[in-house]
Amino acid sequence: MIALFLGIPIVVALWVQQLGGWLMPLLGVIGIACLAVLLADKQFKRFRLWHFADFKTHLGATLKVFIPWACLTMALVYLIKPDIFMQWPIEQPALWVTTLLIYPIVSVIPQEIIFRTFFFHRYKRIMPSKHVRWAVSTFAFGLAHLVYGNWIAVVVSWFGGALFGYRYMQTRSTPMVVIEHAIWGSFIFTVGLGTYLVVAPGQ
Incomplete structure (x- = not known):
């Protein structure tokens, strides 16, 4: 646990300039390895990987949290950092659309x-x-975002990790948490905060 959730994030953060282009492949490899360990464990309840019990109820709970907090976040970004507000959809629409399409698959699921x-x-x-x-797990999730070299990425990820962890405890459903994570992540990249969640050139 220490090697995986403390050692690797620190090593990657320290050598991000050399490893920056390999972040997604590395995340994918670790995700596949963790999935393999789970599938090899007879005590693991595999249905957690695909079940959607009470989908409408949990989706409703997700949206009840998302809508007001997303509106508040939009207002704060517009007031405090107007230069990044809706930056990707306006200035880099192709990058924005591409990110929304591939982000849930290559990043959220792993x-x-x-x-x-x-x-x-x-x-x-x-x-x-x-x-x-x-x-x-919430702490570890935030720590993993040290790779982006700014405290905003870490703090935002702590809030996200707390929310996603709480939802997982409620639902015991990986797909439900993937959906919530994808909703929030897509919003973050849309509203402008995605600029803090990419590796800067020369970092």
Whole structure:
């Protein structure tokens, strides 16, 4: 756990200039490895990877959180950082559309397998309390975003990690958390905060 959720993020953050182009492949490899470990574990309940029990109820709960907080976030970005507000859709529409299309597949799915599905199951023995696992996974999720070299990425990811971890505890459904993560991530890239979630050239 220490090697995977502390060691790797720190190493990547320190050598991001050399590894920047390999972030998504590295995330994908780690995601596949974590999925393989889960599938090889007979105690893991595989239905968590695909079930949509009470989909409408959980989607409604997701939107009840998303709509007001997304509106507040838009207002804050517009007031505090008007130079980045809706920057990608306006100035780089092709990049924006491409990001919205590939982001859920290459980034969201591996992250949710690693930080929620894998983490909550794998470390149950050393952290019996699901709330402790929720707290530690939230911290680890934010820490992983050190690679972007700014505190905003880390703080935003802590809030996101807390929300996604809470949703996973509620639903025990990877797809439901993937959907919520994709909604928030797509919004972040649309409203302008996506500029803090990319590796800057020469970083």
